[in-house]
Amino acid sequence: xxxxxxxxxxxxxxxxxxxxxxxxxxxxxxxxxxxxxxxxxxxxxxxxxxxxxxxxxxxxxxxxxxxxxxxxxxxxxxxxxxxxxxxxxxxxxxxxxxxxxxxxxxxxxxxxxxxxxxxxxxxxxxxxxxxxxxxxxxxxxxxxxxxxxxxxxxxxxxxxxxxxxxxxxxxxxxxxxxxxxxxxxxxxxxxxxxxxxxxxxxxxxxxxxxxxxxxxxxxxxxxxxxxxxxxx
Ligand SMILES: *Cc1c(COP(=O)(O)O)cnc(C)c1O
Numbered sequence: 327x328x329x330x331x332x333x334x335x336x337x338x339x340x341x342x343x344x345x346x347x348x349x350x351x352x353x354x355x356x357x358x359x360x361x362x363x364x365x366x367x368x369x370x371x372x373x374x375x376x377x378x379x380x381x382x383x384x385x386x387x388x389x390x391x392x393x394x395x396x397x398x399x400x401x402x403x404x405x406x407x408x409x410x411x412x413x414x415x416x417x418x419x420x421x422x423x424x425x426x427x428x429x430x431x432x433x434x435x436x437x438x439x440x441x442x443x444x445x446x447x448x449x450x451x452x453x454x455x456x457x458x459x460x461x462x463x464x465x466x467x468x469x470x471x472x473x474x475x476x477x478x479x480x481x482x483x484x485x486x487x488x489x490x491x492x493x494x495x496x497x498x499x500x501x502x503x504x505x506x507x508x509x510x511x512x513x514x515x516x517x518x519x520x521x522x523x524x525x526x527x528x529x530x531x532x533x534x535x536x537x538x539x540x541x542x543x544x545x546x547x548x549x550x551x552x553x554x555x556x557x558x
Contacts, residue, residue, distance in 0.1 A: 331547065332366040338545050339370040346539070350532055353397050355524070355542035357382060358549050361389045367545060368394055376418075376540050380406040383413050399481075399521075399540055401455045408432050411440060418443040418481040418521050418538075421457045426469045433474035441478045443521055444469070446503060448496040449485040456482065462503050463510075470514045479519030480504050481538075490527035497522050497534035504535065 339352075346352060353376040354367050364375065364386055375390070377383035378400025387396065398410055398417040407428045410417065420426050420442045433440045444466055447456030457465050462480075469475055480503060484496035500522060508517035523531025525544035532539065543549055 336370040430472040443481040448482040481521035501535040
């Protein structure tokens, strides 16, 4: 069996961890990866695993269990909330009243307080998830009244560019919302985490204030894009 990928993953993680400021959390974006790859990443020091789909996370959770933290980083569908709130330690992608209400309701039924980030559609892209920047304050104030959710920060994807420098204005715009909400001192709203930056953009995101980076291909290698649609 070819086990070269294990040392590749290990080296990638070592290098990236070494380059990150101490306060920045590294989320391994694990979509499409095998149990062996995810296990190799955990053995190399990964503490947080991010998944886009509840079903895929659930399968991996059965193998890995609670020895890492689980973050939901994909769009959450209403009919998956019940499962999601049992699996995940944080939902990074709350972007509407409807999904927040459902998470609140399901969490209340199992006495769980869910840490969440509000996903910002910083590029104002019509085909993307996330709340528009101009609607963020209103959504955050509304969600602050839901007793089983705790807003702990913001997340954004931003448009994807070949040149990651082009993503900088979208990171800046998200940081501006983060700072504004922080200053507003809304009860039960904490601006502790700012989740921005992926494999090609995390250095720039950190320069713009990110303290959670979500990295897939730079840890695990390029994805086979055909398998990405498995759970859609
Ligand atoms: C896949 C994914 C990432 C990581 O992307 P890479 O380019 O592979 O680093 C980060 N965030 C989200 C929401 C993703 O779906």
